[in-house]
Amino acid sequence: MLRPEGLYCPPGDFYIDPWRPVDRAVITHAHADHARVGHAHYLAAAPGVGVLRARLGTEIDLQLLPYGEAIDHHGVRLSLHPAGHVLGSAQVRLEHRGEVWVASGDYFVCGADADAGIANPTCAPFEPVRCHCFITESTFGLPIYRWQPQHELFAEIDAWWRANAEAGRASLLMGYSFGKAQRILAGVDPSIGPIVVHGAVQTLNNAYRAAGVALPETQLAIDVADKALFRRALVVAPPSVHGSVWTRRFGEHSDAFASGWMQLRGARRRRAVDRGFVLSDHADWPGLQRAIAATGAQRVIVTHGYEAVMVRWLAEQGLEASAFQTEYGDEQEGAAEAQPEATPGATAG
Ligand SMILES: [Zn+2]
Numbered sequence: 001m002l003r004p005e006g007l008y009c010p011p012g013d014f015y016i017d018p019w020r021p022v023d024r025a026v027i028t029h030a031h032a033d034h035a036r037v038g039h040a041h042y043l044a045a046a047p048g049v050g051v052l053r054a055r056l057g058t059e060i061d062l063q064l065l066p067y068g069e070a071i072d073h074h075g076v077r078l079s080l081h082p083a084g085h086v087l088g089s090a091q092v093r094l095e096h097r098g099e100v101w102v103a104s105g106d107y108f109v110c111g112a113d114a115d116a117g118i119a120n121p122t123c124a125p126f127e128p129v130r131c132h133c134f135i136t137e138s139t140f141g142l143p144i145y146r147w148q149p150q151h152e153l154f155a156e157i158d159a160w161w162r163a164n165a166e167a168g169r170a171s172l173l174m175g176y177s178f179g180k181a182q183r184i185l186a187g188v189d190p191s192i193g194p195i196v197v198h199g200a201v202q203t204l205n206n207a208y209r210a211a212g213v214a215l216p217e218t219q220l221a222i223d224v225a226d227k228a229l230f231r232r233a234l235v236v237a238p239p240s241v242h243g244s245v246w247t248r249r250f251g252e253h254s255d256a257f258a259s260g261w262m263q264l265r266g267a268r269r270r271r272a273v274d275r276g277f278v279l280s281d282h283a284d285w286p287g288l289q290r291a292i293a294a295t296g297a298q299r300v301i302v303t304h305g306y307e308a309v310m311v312r313w314l315a316e317q318g319l320e321a322s323a324f325q326t327e328y329g330d331e332q333e334g335a336a337e338a339q340p341e342a343t344p345g346a347t348a349g
């Protein structure tokens with residue numbers, strides 16, 4: 001199942017999120033480490049059409065499949081199911097001769113009991129799929145990762161923005177332009193002040209809005225004529241703007257970073273920002289446990305970070321557990337961000 005090109009389905013003769021060019025690629029979501037250029041044929045969940053084309057170009061050969069609808073490929077029944085991670089993110093369910101495998105891709109499930117059932121409002125919520133074998137991501141697969149209830153987190157972000165606005169300074173909140181930025185926009189209280197964004201964020205905002213996701217009004221930083229507006233504004237931009245000339249237009253401002261990694265002691269200090277908000281589009285440790293249990297799988301293959309700890313925990317639960325070494329990046333490396341920021345014009349916004 002694992003080849004140098006990526007996760008491979010031998011009877012179906014296709015790959016899931018391959019990292020080298022292949023003929024047939026099933027794409028779980030449009031983050032750059034999962035959706036790469038150069039494949040001959042792409043298959044992805046229908047709601048992701050706009051974000052995929054925004055990132056990979058409009059000319060890719062893309063077949064779309066609505067969530068839950070199955071197709072047959074060489075005797076393998078394939079369907080895609082919501083992963084709750086970003087717009088269009090999907091788990092891949094494969095059924096062959098009565099054996100069911102599910103490859104999760106990246107997914108978000110709220111682990112906190114107070115938050116159970118609360119989903120990422122910018123995409124369809126994670127749907128547990130019963131299977132014999134579950135290939136799970138494990139980006140935050142350590143017991144230290146436990147997300148606080150989401151309404152508490154957004155109350156903290158709002159309070160920080162409000163205090164800055166009252167003091168007459170801009171609030172620069174950095175987070176990845178695809179997924180994280182829209183999650184921030186959907187969660188904050190837009191009555192506090194105007195919302196200004198970087199061009200890389202606006203491109204994705206437009207794709208989300210086109211897919212019917214409600215986001216508050218946002219304006220491009222370069223379009224703002226009256227600089228006084230910045231003093232009450234929330235500015236949402238990718239991490240690459242930090243310390244760049246792009247931020248000079250805001251004058252004195254407070255800066256913050258939104259990421260699951262902010263839970264690590266010292267992460268905020270290393271980033272050299274005023275605030276760190278622990279906001280992730282991945283499942284935390286209890287969320288991973290909840291999601292894995294809900295599949296009913298007896299066999300679990302762990303990918304995408306901290307495999308050893310998760311494999312050991314699963315084995316202790318009596319499951320058959322192992323790991324795959326994949327070439328997916330993580331939020332920390334920002335692999336998912338490399339592309340849009342390199343696009344000419346994006347940095348100007
Ligand atoms: Zn992702």
Ligand SMILES: [Zn+2]
Nearest residue numbers: 033106328329
């Ligand atoms: Zn990933």
